[in-house]
Amino acid sequence: MLVTRGLGLDIGGARIVAEVSLEVRAGELVGIIGPNGAGKTTLFNLLSGLLRPTAGSVELHGRDITGEPPFRRTRAGLGRTFQVSSVFPLLTAHENVRLAADSELGGTMRIWRRASTVGVERANQALERVGLGGRGAWPAGLLSHGDQRKLELAMLLAGKPDVIMLDEPMAGVSVEDVDELVALIRSVHREEGKTVLMVEHRMEVVVGLAERIAVMHHGALLAFD
Incomplete structure (x- = not known):
């Protein structure tokens, strides 16, 4: 469904994202975790087309979309939210x-x-x-x-969208609203068969929702299972 192969980003000699290869299968919910500065949101920016990678590729439905602008990726079935309300x-x-x-x-x-x-x-x-x-x-x-x-x-x-990318959906959400929002994401994923890729700092949310979890640190993918 959504595949990256050796995806990387170097800026001014600094490696921001380092050869990330992952495959998000159709209909699954994948969580991405890691400390601040691990490269999670930058990876989302590369996937959604807000940033152009300096290495590697992005594929959606088996088609290379690496060079396509954000609006074309959206129309191809890739949807995204942001940390800050949009x-x-x-x-x-x-x-x-x-x-x-x-x-x-x-x-x-x-x-x-x-x-x-x-x-x-x-x-x-x-x-x-x-x-x-x-x-x-x-x-x-x-x-x-x-x-x-x-x-x-x-x-x-x-x-x-076919693929929903959620960038810290619980950021700023009150404790009282977290459970309701988690239930909504789970419902959209299971009942509508949406593929979901989610960055989230609240571990209990990730563990409760994700079928597989990717761990990032210093721009690299340390584990994905």
């Missing part, structure tokens, strides 16, 4: 999800464009899926941090 706080929850859906459908992310029927329907379905169906009219900035994380997941699901 929602538009002044837009409603529904508008945030609809923009994501329309972008994946080939449109541009402009709120003043007439909403596509498909985009609106996808937004409705995605909000219901994550439990925010009754808050579609709420400005995203008024949602709790836990609900904003759910909104980000809804934005991903509206794009119909």
Whole structure:
């Protein structure tokens, strides 16, 4: 499903990611752990196209996407969240999800464009899926941090990705909301058969969700099992 072969990144003579080779199989949930500075988020940036590797390759569905920009990878089925919330706080929850859906459908992310029927329907379905169906009219900035994380997941699901990359989904989430968010990720993975690659510092979350765990340190992959 998602494969890297000798993936590396050197910047100014410093090795940031060192020959990482891993294979994430269709339908599995893989956790990536390691200390701060281990290269986990940088690896995500290489996979999603935000950074260009200096060595190695990235394949999705057996096709080399190493040189493709982020929007092409998104349309090929690769979706991603970020450590810092990426929602538009002044837009409603529904508008945030609809923009994501329309972008994946080939449109541009402009709120003043007439909403596509498909985009609106996808937004409705995605909000219901994550439990925010009754808050579609709420400005995203008024949602709790836990609900904003759910909104980000809804934005991903509206794009119909095959692979979901979650970069520290529990970051900033209150203890009370962690269990609910874990259950939602597990549900999306198991019930919808989504392939999930997750970076997370809370070990209890990784152990509770992941079928396999990759360990990174100083940019290198130390173990993957």
